[in-house]
Amino acid sequence: MFQERFRMEGGKFFNADTMKATVNGEVGLKVFKQMLAENKFMPPGVEQWNFVDNLAAFLQGTTAMTSSWPPYGRWAAGYGSGEEALKWVPKSQVAGKVGYALTPLGRPELGVGFDLSVSATSKNKEAPISSSSG
Incomplete structure (x- = not known):
């Protein structure tokens, strides 16, 4: 990545x-x-793959390695396979067969982001957003 x-x-x-x-x-x-x-x-057509295409190939054991965010470790182990919300995750064929290693120099990809929300019960939903803490 x-x-x-x-x-x-x-x-x-x-x-x-x-x-x-x-x-x-x-x-x-x-x-x-x-x-x-x-x-x-890589597999033919990989440039057109989306997140689930890559996930499916890895969980079916048709690719040897992958790099992704979010990481596939728990799905590879089969975690959450009985959860309704995770039915879109392909069934793992590689559970118990996956190893992990740190990236060179131990500097992994960082899944960073930013969330901003306003409570549904806020009395001032339209107030301008301020970066000050005062």
Whole structure:
């Protein structure tokens, strides 16, 4: 996945002085080219796969390795297979056969994000969002 590999190659997401994005610089282009070149070792049509296509191939044992967020470990082990909400997850054929390792230098992909919500019972739902804590 791009973020991890970009950082491993020494990439910085922004120029510290200008805060301009640098993912399209030399390091970013190198990583994207490497990722594209690796497709020749993957199943035909992998460029068109979505999250569930990749998950299904891994859980059926037709791919040897994968990288994904969210991680597939619990689904590979069969966790949640009886849950109604997880019926979309293909049945694991690899339970008990999956191993794990840290990425080089122990710098894994980080699943980061940002959530913002307003309570349904708020008396001031239209108030502007402020980054100050006052």
